Amino acid sequence: xxxxxxxxxxxxxxxxxxxxxxxxxxxxxxxxxxxxxxxxxxxxxxxxxxxxxxxxxxxxxxxxxxxxxxxxxxxxxxxxxxxxxxxxxxxxxxxxxxxxxxxxxxxxxxxxxxxxxxxxxxxxxxxxxxxxxxxxxxxxxxxxxxxxxxxxxxxxxxxxxxxxxxxxxxxxxxxxxxxxxxxxxxxxxxxxxxxxxxxxxxxxxxxxxxxxxxxxxxxxxxxxxxxxxxxxxxxxxxxxxxxxxxxxxxxxxxxxxxxxxxxxxxxxxxxxxxxxxxxxxxxxxxxxxxxxxxxxxxxxxxxxxxxxxxxxxxxxxxxxxxxxxxxxxxxxxxxxxxxxxxxxxxxxxxxxxxxxxxxxxxxxxxxxxxxxxxxxxxxxxxxxxxxxxxxxxxxxxxxxxxxxxxxxxxxxxxxxxxxxxxxxxxxxxxxxxxxxxxxxxxxxxxxxxxxxxxxxxxxxxxxxxxxxxxxxxxxxxxxxxxxxxxxxxxxxxxxxxxxxxxxxxxx
Amino acid sequence: xxxxxxxxxxxxxxxxxxxxxxxxxxxxxxxxxxxxxxxxxxxxxxxxxxxxxxxxxxxxxxxxxxxxxxxxxxxxxxxxxxxxxxxxxxxxxxxxxxxxxxxxxxxxxxxxxxxxxxxxxxxxxxxxxx
Numbered sequence: 169x170x171x172x173x174x175x176x177x178x179x180x181x182x183x184x185x186x187x188x189x190x191x192x193x194x195x196x197x198x199x200x201x202x203x204x205x206x207x208x209x210x211x212x213x214x215x216x217x218x219x220x221x222x223x224x225x226x227x228x229x230x231x232x233x234x235x236x237x238x239x240x241x242x243x244x245x246x247x248x249x250x251x252x253x254x255x256x257x258x259x260x261x262x263x264x265x266x267x268x269x270x271x272x273x274x275x276x277x278x279x280x281x282x283x284x285x286x287x288x289x290x291x292x293x294x295x296x297x298x299x300x301x302x303x304x305x306x307x308x309x310x311x312x313x314x315x316x317x318x319x320x321x322x323x324x325x326x327x328x329x330x331x332x333x334x335x336x337x338x339x340x341x342x343x344x345x346x347x348x349x350x351x352x353x354x355x356x357x358x359x360x361x362x363x364x365x366x367x368x369x370x371x372x373x374x375x376x377x378x379x380x381x382x383x384x385x386x387x388x389x390x391x392x393x394x395x396x397x398x399x400x401x402x403x404x405x406x407x408x409x410x411x412x413x414x415x416x417x418x419x420x421x422x423x424x425x426x427x428x429x430x431x432x433x434x435x436x437x438x439x440x441x442x443x444x445x446x447x448x449x450x451x452x453x454x455x456x457x458x459x460x461x462x463x464x465x466x467x468x469x470x471x472x473x474x475x476x477x478x479x480x481x482x483x484x485x486x487x488x489x490x491x492x493x494x495x496x497x498x499x500x501x502x503x504x505x506x507x508x509x510x511x512x513x514x515x516x517x518x519x520x521x522x523x524x525x526x527x528x529x530x531x532x533x534x535x536x537x538x539x540x541x542x543x544x545x546x547x548x549x550x551x552x553x554x555x556x557x558x559x560x561x562x563x564x565x566x567x568x569x570x571x572x573x574x575x576x577x578x579x580x581x582x583x584x585x586x587x588x589x590x591x592x593x594x595x596x597x598x599x600x601x602x603x604x605x606x607x608x609x610x611x612x613x614x615x616x617x618x619x620x621x622x623x624x625x626x627x628x629x630x631x632x633x634x635x636x637x638x639x640x641x642x643x644x645x646x647x648x649x650x651x652x653x654x655x656x657x658x659x660x661x662x663x664x665x666x667x668x669x670x671x672x673x674x675x
Numbered sequence: 676x677x678x679x680x681x682x683x684x685x686x687x688x689x690x691x692x693x694x695x696x697x698x699x700x701x702x703x704x705x706x707x708x709x710x711x712x713x714x715x716x717x718x719x720x721x722x723x724x725x726x727x728x729x730x731x732x733x734x735x736x737x738x739x740x741x742x743x744x745x746x747x748x749x750x751x752x753x754x755x756x757x758x759x760x761x762x763x764x765x766x767x768x769x770x771x772x773x774x775x776x777x778x779x780x781x782x783x784x785x786x787x788x789x790x791x792x793x794x795x796x797x798x799x800x801x802x803x804x805x
Binding site: 205332359361408409410519599 | 712713714715716717718719720721722724726730731732756758759762763766773774775776777778779780781782784785789791792793794795796
């Protein structure tokens with residue numbers, strides 16, 4: 169057990185600058201209007217640094233830098249770009265603890281999770297794209313004996329990326345690694361709730377990338393996000409967030425005729441068939457852990473398994489065991505390595521979760537555990553903590569249909585396979601899902617029948633770089649992770665070549 | 676366009692708190708007439724997004740829930756996607772404001788405050804009017 173010293177204390181391994189500017193063209197650049205906003209930690213609610221409050225002028229400056237760098241970066245060899253990504257990964261690995269503490273302090277997540285998942289996954293993601301870009305090949309087609317179609321991948325140029333606040337470093341990496349590997353220059357806007365850990369990362373890797381290849385502009389969506397998303401000098405926009413902003417970004421993209429990648433969340437079903445309880449063994453234990461996964465990252469995960477569907481015949485015994493399991497979860501100081509559930513990322517997030525708990529009660533759902541804000545005492549009293557909460561109800565209730573983005577699961581029964589699939593698919597979204605069964609046929613069929621881009625079978629919340637991630641239905645457009653992601657950041661150039669001396673015979 | 680069904684027009688679906696109305700009047704001074712579109716999904720989903728009127732293009736996929744009287748010459752229309760409305764229609768919404776840190780491209784974010792929807796079930800009388 170260890171408790172990391174809070175940033176700001178002399179023995180802390182993270183030292184924040186009192187103020188961060190924008191990272192543009194390989195240097196820190198003051199925001200044009202000279203404005204900064206306060207950045208509080210959700211751990212205590214206290215401000216720990218200030219960050220540039222940018223607007224359209226700063227976005228233009230970043231785009232100038234990106235377009236200045238893009239042609240040369242796009243011409244580097246895959247081997248050169250791969251080396252840069254590997255060096256970024258190595259630098260992150262050498263600073264694993266520092267980045268993990270920074271991420272916990274910024275977002276409120278337990279440092280245990282950042283150390284074991286967020287930062288190692290980000291490191292691996294850079295290495296993965298460093299690898300696949302080396303192995304990527306164009307292809308050729310023989311149209312006839314004298315005519316060959318060659319296909320080459322070329323970078324798009326300059327892309328805009330808007331990052332969410334739930335996994336600041338990992339979500340930035342999901343977007344950056346494929347874009348940079350493919351040879352694009354990037355203008356990235358971190359979430360205004362969580363800008364600082366990305367800026368700590370920029371400080372660490374600033375010497376590894378040519379100036380202008382990666383630019384970070386901070387600020388609010390309305391002031392800095394819109395000028396980026398609507399900018400005619402951006403060749404593609406990638407966004408993770410919610411549906412209304414997703415639609416707005418598509419609307420801007422339609423004006424500029426550019427592609428978008430959107431990841432807009434979900435209301436993921438976690439389906440437990442009765443045979444999980446056929447024996448009280450390690451598999452049953454694993455499935456109970458799978459139920460508790462709704463509390464991972466305080467439920468602030470787009471794929472949070474926030475609807476648990478449990479087969480009638482084992483419902484009571486399963487829920488009794490599941491609630492026991494939840495009782496062992498440790499909620500507390502995010503900088504304590506024993507802590508499993510930390511703080512919600514912001515005050516408005518806390519308020520929103522509490523308002524959902526309220527509407528859940530009004531709709532007649534029963535609270536089986538939790539259902540309230542938690543005061544951890546001392547300095548943590550100012551932080552944003554919610555007890556892991558289990559509601560029992562039915563799928564028509566709003567708590568079953570809307571992404572609460574908190575440690576809240578809504579539980580319902582199902583009778584048989586068809587009932588399970590019908591309820592699982594009765595949602596606007598289709599990002600993630602879980603299926604738990606000892607029967608391979610049932611698990612496979614359910615995995616195929618659930619309309620979601622990622623179905624975890626007998627596991628949950630695993631995010632390997634080599635597995636495609638993205639949504640069906642209102643959960644978005646496009647995929648992240650996997651080498652197929654390179655396509656999202658590349659044009660296809662077709663060279664149609666004739667090796668014949670003969671006229672084509674048309675004129 | 677997506678005006679609500681005539682039968683629905685009689686029932687108030689959406690209201691605004693005094694505090695939120697004050698902030699809306701303030702924002703109106705900077706941005707001009709305003710609109711809301713209720714979001715769904717991840718991160719800042721389930722939050723009401725406030726834009727300059729016309730910034731967000733509503734269409735046949737949206738429902739006009741009502742217009743908020745904020746004490747300005749014009750009202751503030753509130754919209755929601757039709758598919759989401761199908762799931763929310765049994766609840767009455769009140770747009771409130773809390774301390775908070777930004778969200779999407781909603782115009783209030785830089786003020787350090789954030790609009791929030793509070794919900795209650797429609798009463799039997801209201802439901803009868805739907």
